[in-house]
Amino acid sequence: MKTILVTGGAGFIGSNFIRYVFEKAGFKGRLVNLDKLTYAGNPENLSDIARKYKGRYAFVKGDICDYGLVGRLFKKHKFDAVVHFAAESHVDRSIFGPKDFVETNIHGTFSLLEAARSAWTGQGPGASAGRKDVRFHHVSTDEVYGSLGAAGKFKETTPYDPRSPYSASKASSDHLVRAYHHTYGLPVTISNCSNNYGPYHFPEKLIPLVILNAMEGKPLPVYGDGKNVRDWLYVEDHCAAIWRILNKGVPGRTYNVGGDREMKNIDVVRSVCAALEELLPSPENPALKGKNYEDLITFVKDRPGHDRRYAIDFTRIKKELGWRPSVDFNGGILRTVRWYLTNPGWVRNVKTGAYRKWLDKNYRR
Ligand code: NAD
Ligand code: TYD
Secondary structure, three states: OOEEEEEOOOOHHHHHHHHHHHHOOOOOOEEEEEEOOOOOOOHHHHHHHHHHOEOOEEEEEOOOOOHHHHHHHHHHHOOOEEEEOOOOOOHHHHHHOOHHHHHHHHHHHHHHHHHHHHHHOOOOOOOOOOOOOOEEEEEEEHHHHOOOOOOOOEOOOOOOOOOOHHHHHHHHHHHHHHHHHHHHOOOEEEEEEOEEEOOOOOOOOHHHHHHHHHHOOOOEEEEOOOOOEEEEEEHHHHHHHHHHHHHHOOOOOEEEEOOOOEEEHHHHHHHHHHHHHHHOOHHHOHHHOOOOHHHHEEEEOOOOOOOOEOOEOOHHHHHHHOOOOOOOHHHHHHHHHHHHHHOHHHHHHHHHOHHHHHHHHHOOO
């Protein structure tokens, strides 16, 4: 693979993936990161990578829904692979404003598929000769499968049953990706992954929100009874899974990716508190004013339509591609909390919105 297009590479998982590809996967080619820089995109996540791999890494500020731009990028760079992360990704935001989810997650995926079809299969507008040595990897979520009861796990064969505008838009994009394989022969793969955590996670999601609130002595909001279950995976393990699928996965195939670490939300929040007690004991944190971290836990109104339980059966990727999670949850949480404690500049820029001002200056619309 000589040239890869990564979409949404300025976000949480995308930036970790680009870092992984350059620093750990032994990638020798070029990589173009196409990102619209929504509130969730922050090129500061990759400022060191951009400097270190100048000449092999290029950033393009743009919208995946912009057919003209996406088509021009395919023509200019002759991509050998696409890894598609770009999405609106937060369930709570999708409940209050679903429009952007439909646009980016469905229309944006469609626009990329059309450009790939045109450039790679010899079909569609402006088509060139067919290519077999290419791959379109679509990054998706376990949330497309809906909600589980007390038993069972999501397999690749589990029927789709999305319940939030976010998961419905992701399910829709998965269907489009599969349709392009069956109809046009586009060499696609899909991964449906469980909840990720790790560095560069935007603090609207549970784990980074709880870390930063706890550091500042603010309430730690737990929705409902705190007994909803998610299956947590350290982000670098997800990146390794995607790289494995990109290089060894079978075209047309879907792979479930999970952490084998089901946890109730309340236990996740307690684990974060325990990691903080270890790294920044509450008596040494003036923001706590004599409380300990767990005293900050506050049960709040539940999310509408809150899926009860997710759990992933990742037998296929384990058996066929030899991938399994390598970071255990307690170790991963310690690493993550340590990262937030040792990167106050990043935290400050994100929390104060200073990163947006920097973006507006450096990436004018
Ligand atoms: P994120 O919200 O942190 O990042 C999304 C990135 O996409 C941002 O950089 C944003 O600027 C960019 N983007 C949004 N709209 C765009 C558009 N129209 N054009 C170009 N760029 C655009 O998301 P994340 O948590 O890193 O998730 C990445 C992908 O992984 C998503 O597709 C998500 O559905 C999937 N996923 C996430 C998780 C998780 O736990 N976070 C789990 C499984 C799957
Ligand atoms: P989140 O990080 O938003 O990911 P997702 O909704 O994609 O699973 O939420 C993880 C779980 O934590 C989910 O069950 C909702 C819950 N949650 C809280 O209890 N409090 C919060 O403040 C947030 C953001 C989430």
